[in-house]
Amino acid sequence: MRQTENSKIIYKAVLVASVGGLLFGYDTAVISGSIGFMRTYYCLSDAMTGWTASCALLGCLVGAMFSGKLSDRIGRKKVLMISALLFTISSVGTALAPGLWVFVVFRIIGGMGIGIASILSPMYISEMAPAEIRGRLVSIFQLGIVTGILVIYFVNAYIAGIYDESWNVLYGWRWMFGSGVIPSVIFILLLFTVPESPRWLVRQKNYSEALSILNRIHGKEKGAHELETIKQSLTDTTPFSLSDLKDVKLKKPLIIGILLAVFSQITGINAIMYYAPEIFKSMGAGSGSALFQTVVIGVINVIFTFVAIKYVDRWGRKTLLLYGITGMIVCLAVVGYTFYLEKTGYIILIAILGYIASFAMSLGPLTFVVISEIFPTKARGTAMSVATFFLWLAVFAVSQTFPVFMGSLGTANTFWLYMTAAIIAWIFVWKKIPETKEKTLEEIEEEWG
Incomplete structure (x- = not known):
């Protein structure tokens, strides 16, 4: 083929x-x-x-x-x-x-x-x-x-x-x-x-259909090898249950997946995306100008997602995450300092757009990349559910607390709070996130063992 x-x-x-x-x-x-x-x-x-x-x-x-x-x-x-x-x-x-x-x-x-x-x-x-x-x-x-x-x-x-x-x-x-x-x-x-996922089909012992799909993806020779590798990763045929999440082989990737999902939100992305017009109004923009600047945020978000698509398999997940989070930290510091000085103008817009760009090339797409890779095939569905549940819990927490923080802490301290969370996220990625580029899902699973 x-x-x-x-x-x-x-x-x-x-x-x-x-x-x-x-x-x-x-x-x-x-x-x-x-x-x-x-x-x-x-x-x-x-x-x-x-x-x-x-x-x-x-x-x-x-x-x-x-x-x-x-x-x-x-x-x-x-x-x-x-x-x-x-x-x-x-x-x-x-x-x-x-x-x-x-x-x-x-x-x-x-x-x-x-x-x-x-x-x-x-x-x-x-x-x-x-x-x-x-x-x-x-x-x-x-x-x-x-x-x-x-x-x-x-x-x-x-x-x-x-x-x-x-x-x-x-x-x-x-x-x-x-x-x-x-x-x-x-x-x-x-x-x-x-087609259906070939790894799910192998789990259901539908080997012929799985092989057909794998052959169409990889070619006949590599497809057969992939099938055998997947089958070996699923030699444990006991039914998977939530209690298995306590297994040592799964506990570490699960904790990493949960924390990465939470960090992707508590560094402030949804506060900016949901409340961008109000943020821009607070710095002196009119309603029409604020809505236009919100559209600009959407465009920047799309453009820099292409940066992640281009470089994630070249530089690796970990390197791109560290670069992106570094940019987020710098931009959050600038936004907070500018509000602290009670200045208005395009410096805030530029810093917010820089933050969006940094997020769009790192934590935005790569959170989903990493949590879709690090779990064993047998547990992937359930483990991703748990990690993504915490992601949505963090989304809810940020969206509910942002107006409270703005009112009680002030705008500058609110953005510095997100900056602190981003610094912790950088250290976490540096210390704990494994590099998974160019490894099959089965090779990643084997490394946890």
Whole structure:
């Protein structure tokens, strides 16, 4: 089989799975353009506005916790289809919701889809990808997320500009949520065109289908070798349970996965992404200028994700993480110091964009790369669920505490707090994160032993 034919099946599977990332970003960020109109429509208090904006995170936690084990039972592809179906149901339900609490229920359903996609898309890509380009391919999932965020920024702006303010309050926000039906249905249809994960098939002892897929990815000679390697890694046939997470061979990668997931959030990324317009307003920008600068953040996010895609398999996960976190530390220090001096101007914008760029080339994509690689095949679904559950817990904690920190600590001290977390994250990556570039998943599993 020619290399181009091998590449075709790999990249097709990766791009389809990355549509799950696009839906993840799309559904997460749709609230940013609609919450103001909903607040007026439902006459929401500050507390209810916060709940309406963040209720999807509850679904994320549920989806993250149970999807891994479910995928171990019925397959990666089927659970991705469930994710797409949940996105579709949520888009229709939130658009047509007759009342606020019905809306909240459908947002939680959409959150479950986000939680599932955040685990299953990178897991599926990791299990399909050849070792030498696996980091690059898993990073494409993060490209899907940031592309989805950027797309919904423009979709929201387009819908908001169709008619006047009163139309947006009555109907515009519903169209914003309903627009998610289109990419959700496309995702479902595309999933019918890609194969199941060969590693999951081997676990089910469906060796012939697994070999067929591995041959299409690697060629016949290497495909047969890959099959035997995977079979050897699964010689322990006892059913996997949550109690097995205490096993020494799994405990260390699990702790590393959880801490990396948490560090990816407590260094402040979602505080900036969710509250960017308010941050820019606080430094003197008008509403229109603040929204434009938020779109610029989305563009920077996309551009520097390509940096990660290009260099993750050349420099390695650890090196790229250290470079990126260093940039985050410097930029957070500058933002904090500028606010401390009570200065305004483009220095804050440049520092925030530098922070976004540094995150987009490191912790953003590489968190998903690392946690999709470091767990044994037998435990990968459940272990990734646990790590990603803590990631979503950290997202919730940051989104809820950022306004509190801004009010009690002040803007400068809040950003310095995130800077401190980034310094700790740098030390953690330097000391504890293993380098996994160009190693097969089975070789990584063997090293933990």
